[in-house]
Amino acid sequence: xxxxxxxxxxxxxxxxxxxxxxxxxxxxxxxxxxxxxxxxxxxxxxxxxxxxxxxxxxxxxxxxxxxxxxxxxxxxxxxxxxxxxxxxxxxxxxxxxxxxxxxxxxxxxxxxxxxxxxxxxxxxxxxxxxxxxxxxxxxxxxxxxxxxxxxxxxxxxxxxxxxxxxxxxxxxxxxxxxxxxxxxxxxxxxxxxxxxxxxxxxxxxxxxxxxxxxxxxxxxxxxxxxxxxxxxxxxxxxxxxxxxxxxxxxxxxxxxxxxxxxxxxxxxxxxxxxxxxxxxxxxxxxxxxxxxxxxxxxxxxxxxxxxxxxxxxxxxxxxxxxxxxxxxxxxxxxxxxxxxxxxxxxxxxxxxxxxxxxxxxxxxxxxxxxxxxxxxxxxxxxxxxxxxxxxxxxxxxxxxxxxxxxxxxxxxxxxxxxxxxxxxxxxxxxxxxxxxxxxxxxxxxxxxxxxxxxxxxxxxxxxxxxxxxxxxxxxxxxxxxxxxxxxxxxxxxxxxxxxxxxxxxxxxxxxxxxxxxxxxxxxxxxxxxx
Numbered sequence: 001x002x003x004x005x006x007x008x009x010x011x012x013x014x015x016x017x018x019x020x021x022x023x024x025x026x027x028x029x030x031x032x033x034x035x036x037x038x039x040x041x042x043x044x045x046x047x048x049x050x051x052x053x054x055x056x057x058x059x060x061x062x063x064x065x066x067x068x069x070x071x072x073x074x075x076x077x078x079x080x081x082x083x084x085x086x087x088x089x090x091x092x093x094x095x096x097x098x099x100x101x102x103x104x105x106x107x108x109x110x111x112x113x114x115x116x117x118x119x120x121x122x123x124x125x126x127x128x129x130x131x132x133x134x135x136x137x138x139x140x141x142x143x144x145x146x147x148x149x150x151x152x153x154x155x156x157x158x159x160x161x162x163x164x165x166x167x168x169x170x171x172x173x174x175x176x177x178x179x180x181x182x183x184x185x186x187x188x189x190x191x192x193x194x195x196x197x198x199x200x201x202x203x204x205x206x207x208x209x210x211x212x213x214x215x216x217x218x219x220x221x222x223x224x225x226x227x228x229x230x231x232x233x234x235x236x237x238x239x240x241x242x243x244x245x246x247x248x249x250x251x252x253x254x255x256x257x258x259x260x261x262x263x264x265x266x267x268x269x270x271x272x273x274x275x276x277x278x279x280x281x282x283x284x285x286x287x288x289x290x291x292x293x294x295x296x297x298x299x300x301x302x303x304x305x306x307x308x309x310x311x312x313x314x315x316x317x318x319x320x321x322x323x324x325x326x327x328x329x330x331x332x333x334x335x336x337x338x339x340x341x342x343x344x345x346x347x348x349x350x351x352x353x354x355x356x357x358x359x360x361x362x363x364x365x366x367x368x369x370x371x372x373x374x375x376x377x378x379x380x381x382x383x384x385x386x387x388x389x390x391x392x393x394x395x396x397x398x399x400x401x402x403x404x405x406x407x408x409x410x411x412x413x414x415x416x417x418x419x420x421x422x423x424x425x426x427x428x429x430x431x432x433x434x435x436x437x438x439x440x441x442x443x444x445x446x447x448x449x450x451x452x453x454x455x456x457x458x459x460x461x462x463x464x465x466x467x468x469x470x471x472x473x474x475x476x477x478x479x480x481x482x483x484x485x486x487x488x489x490x491x492x493x494x495x496x497x498x499x500x501x502x503x504x505x506x507x508x509x510x511x512x513x514x515x516x517x518x519x520x521x522x523x524x525x526x527x528x529x530x
Contacts, residue, residue, distance in 0.1 A: 065167075242307075246302060386416070405440050424464070479499065
């Protein structure tokens with residue numbers, strides 16, 4: 001039975017989807033009493049990548065089996081027989097793994113540009129296959145010349161963890177009207193130095209920020225201050241914020257997405273079929289650095305630094321690779337400008353620990369930043385103002401020994417970007433909300449149960465001189481409830497679990513609404529509206 005995962009770029013965001021040619025949800029009579037040695041391949045409810053009609057060309061980027069932390073290295077060559085101005089470029093990863101293995105984090109880089117970051121599903125003994133697709137048109141500048149390719153999915157294979165991760169990654173180039181992609185895609189030289197073209201008129205940094213690696217920063221949202229009795233501690237508690245500085249000056253702030261990988265919350269049975277939001281497609285955080293373009297356009301190298309607020313000094317676990325996307329002014333060789341101001345509010349990071357039979361940690365955090373600058377472009381003076389406001393609240397409850405461990409958390413990341421040309425203003429407002437509400441309980445009979453709900457929501461509105469020109473509303477909600485016996489061989493766990501996802505996306509670009517449900521690893525519902 002063919003199954004595949006697909007990712008799309010809608011309203012500038014890469015998304016996941018699954019399709020099942022010829023597949024249908026199981027009847028109730030076909031649902032086993034507990035998980036067996038095999039289950040449905042991974043599936044998500046997100047919409048597919050829109051593909052243009054017409055001709056296309058294909059290139060294989062990487063084909064490898066990952067057994068350890070040795071990266072695949074190769075060379076990319078632009079496709080023959082295709083123009084170098086494409087209407088769309090789609091990346092596809094096909095993977096398979098069987099046996100026993102943890103979830104693993106991976107990336108694909110072309111010419112040093114990270115074009116894809118992912119994590120892997122945990123396999124069944126009989127094996128699983130999955131595919132992921134992503135719209136990577138924004139990296140078209142990178143694909144126009146021959147480049148080195150690097151891919152890594154760090155893995156450990158031994159007598160216990162037997163799963164070899166076998167993957168193939170391809171690019172498909174579609175002919176047609178060229179997409180409005182950035183003119184240049186840059187990376188930081190020596191890890192922290194950026195030199196932009198002198199006629200840059202828009203500059204956007206993207207940071208693939210992930211807390212991972214199996215340590216406490218993989219579960220940063222559960223960390224507690226040093227004085228509290230819990231297995232994962234951080235001096236300032238769970239508040240995290242990803243900051244970008246240009247020449248030492250704060251240029252951008254953002255909330256990291258609280259990703260849960262496919263072994264998360266001590267319960268892999270939650271994720272065998274339906275992964276958590278963004279688990280297979282780690283979306284980069286975007287920062288509009290255009291207010292700083294007047295500084296960056298001087299032709300000199302500038303220092304760009306990314307840091308994660310709240311991480312204890314000396315602790316590893318965060319990865320923050322940076323790409324910089326640049327749009328150039330075709331009408332001027334040099335675009336002068338000026339940073340008008342950068343105003344940051346006080347950073348709030350407050351925790352209150354209440355000890356007792358059930359410990360409680362209340363956390364409140366937040367930050368606000370406004371930056372503004374202008375550029376004297378060939379079209380006239382353009383002033384860009386970016387305001388970003390972050391907020392976080394959470395209540396973490398746990399018992400001694402952490403036999404009960406629960407979290408109710410909400411993060412918001414509000415952004416307003418206004419671009420003004422001679423009094424004609426285009427404003428884009430984005431309100432992002434991430435939620436995590438769940439608990440894990442370990443009973444006296446060694447039965448571990450996890451009940452969890454995750455939310456990934458975003459409302460976006462673009463206006464021109466006060467009139468709406470585009471809008472979108474995303475609501476991706478995952479729910480899961482799974483139980484198994486710990487400390488026993490795999491075939492004695494007697495695991496049961498129900499998971500579901502509803503992915504809704506509406507806006508000026510159309511409508512998508514799909515709902516999935518699985519029971520004991522069997523797909524029982526696949527319903528689409530719109």
